[in-house]
Amino acid sequence: MSTDKNRATAAAILPLVGGPDNVLSIAHCMTRLRIALRDRTLVDDEALKALPAVLGVVEDDTYQIVLGPGTVARVTPEFEALVEEGRSAAPAPGTEPGPAPHPVTADELADRGAALKDARKARNATPFKLFLRRIANIFVPLIPALIGCGIIAGLNGVLTNLGWLPGLSPALAAMASGFMSLIAVFVGYNTAKEFGGTAVLGGAVAAIIVFPGVAKITAFGMELKPGQGGVLGALAAALLAVYVEKWCRRWVPEALDVLVTPTLTVLVSGLVTLFGLMFLAGEASTAIGTFANWLLATGGAFAGLVLGGLFLPLVMLGLHQALIPIHTTLIEQSGYTVLLPILAMAGAGQVGAAIAVYYKLPRNGSLRATIKSALPAGFLGVGEPLIYGVSLPLGRPFVTACVGGAAGGAFVGLFNQLGVAFGSTAIGPSGWALFPLLNGESGMGTTIAIYAGGLAVGYLVGFAATYFFGFTRQMLAELNTDPDPTTPPTDPEPAAQPALA
Known part of the structure; x- marks a missing residue:
């Protein structure tokens, strides 16, 4: 029954985003179904907002439909399946999507919100903010595992403090810590994928950071420690691997590419990681942790006020x-x-x-x-x-x-x-x-x-x-009025907009 409900939600969304042929790619994060569109003008924003399962829409680098935690993970595969089915059906050109299943009421505040989102999107199209989005795309796919492992770690802590099920504690600890011990590999994999390299090569270079054998290597007069540099080191190492790989693709003959390119990518990036990036990223990671703890320990109330107010x-x-x-x-x-x-x-x-x-x-x-x-x-x-x-x-x-x-x-x-x-x-x-x-x-x-x-x-x-x-x-x-909800406003620009002050 739950599957039918999720499929019905996906089926209601699909025609309102222009149908299967208008969908270029599909992904989801914690709360949002993220869709890359061929033609933005085919989307019916108001009809989407009117769907009971849709909590809102956000337009950014992708078109994002807010479905909420849990729901989005169940609706997304149904949506992907419907898109594939629709493409394989190959409807005749010129076929128009069916009418929206519900009558749509225009809402003044929703229009203003949409206008503000459009303005924000235009302002955010700067190289720095686009780079931040790409960084976010590296870490967002890891959030479900972080949550699952985090809850297991909390459960293990509660059971340990209560003295319950002591024999289960090592198993829970392994489940909670396994992902975190290898998170650098996943970060490296996603970094290479996001920046246009071979994902597995990014993961291979990042894996050097967590390999126990690095403890035998000395850099900057100090012995390295497994995991030194963490996710920052993994991100930097994989990003370097992408640039090395792209350089190789340009200069290595095609006949030798399959052997030379991955070898040089891992060799060059790996050496730079071991004898430079691990140390530098380790120092940066330590500084971040030290600063965060110092900031809250010495000025916690003021720091909390600023962070909470500006978020x-x-x-x-x-x-x-x-x-x-x-x-x-x-x-x-x-x-x-x-x-x-x-x-x-x-x-x-x-x-x-x-x-x-x-x-x-x-x-x-x-x-x-x-x-x-x-x-x-x-x-x-x-x-x-x-x-x-x-x-x-x-x-x-x-x-x-x-x-x-x-x-x-x-x-x-x-x-x-x-x-x-x-x-x-x-x-x-x-x-x-x-x-x-x-x-x-x-x-x-x-x-x-x-x-x-x-x-x-x-x-x-x-x-x-x-x-x-x-x-x-x-x-x-x-x-503070009671407009007729069945009569949409005819003037999209009210005479006086509420001001911020």
Whole structure:
């Protein structure tokens, strides 16, 4: 029955993105179905948003349909199968996709959100931000394994502390640690694949970093350690391998390519990795871990306020992707990233702001319905529907949501400053979904209580800031109405847009 539901969702999405022939590639991350399109104009955004299973859409380097954690992993293979079936059926040219299964109501805020997304996409098309997206594409496929292994590690810790099932502990430890011990290989593989090289050669060069035999090698007057440099070293080594391989493809005769190119790629990149990159990346990784711990230990409250308050704008600018390798490095070093619970407070501020909007606009049934449908996902850390459907188009509530995130971040950061350090054993989830991944040195009870307290502060401050300061009189006059939901607005440009201040 569940499979039928997922297939029905995929079948409803496919004609609304232009049909099988309009789909160039398909992938998914934690919450989004990511589609590369042949012709963007064939997509019916409003009809997609109207589908019950769709939480929102985001246009970036790919067209992204937000389905939520769990759902997206089940819908994607059904969508892929339908695309293949549709292509093999080879419909006659000129065949038009069928009509949308549901009537679509145009919504002013959704239009504004779409316009803001388009503007953000245009601003984000810079070489630096495109590079950050490619870095994110390396690590996003690893998130499911990080989450699974992180939860197993947490379960093993609980069982060990309680003294239950001691014979099972070594097995759970092996399951939790096996992936992390080889994560450099996966990073190298994905790096080469993302930057246009042979993926397995990137993995082969990165595997040098975790090979136990490197302990016999001396570089810069010091013996190397297996794993030194971690994911940063693996990323750099695989990137170097891509450039060496491409150079070889240009200059090595075709008759010798199959022998010479992979050999030179691994040899040259491997030597540079052993006698340079491992040491340099190891120093960089150590510096990142030391700085993060120092920052929260000495100025945790202020650091949490800044990080929690600025994370939503970072997401809007696409700069949050630069944090993914940092999170992974911290997890490698200490078993968890201290930054993610603080950054998760931005989502709490967003939820509080949305609830305030709900109560502040009792006559706007359309917007209240949007908030009611998006809040469950917001509590679980999926914030796109609330951001693009509510706070960002409204303007001021986006700012007050950031205030709530700053307050929650300061709360969590304060406890780090007081010596209660904790973090997440994986990256990806936030909100309530982060609870199973929490780990710290002060016990699970204390860790959960502090994180829950931070969420509560984020909710309350986000609500209060939005309720009392999130609207001008003009905004209330425009928005606190009960428009006929069956009659779409005819003027896409309202006379007065709500301002940020």
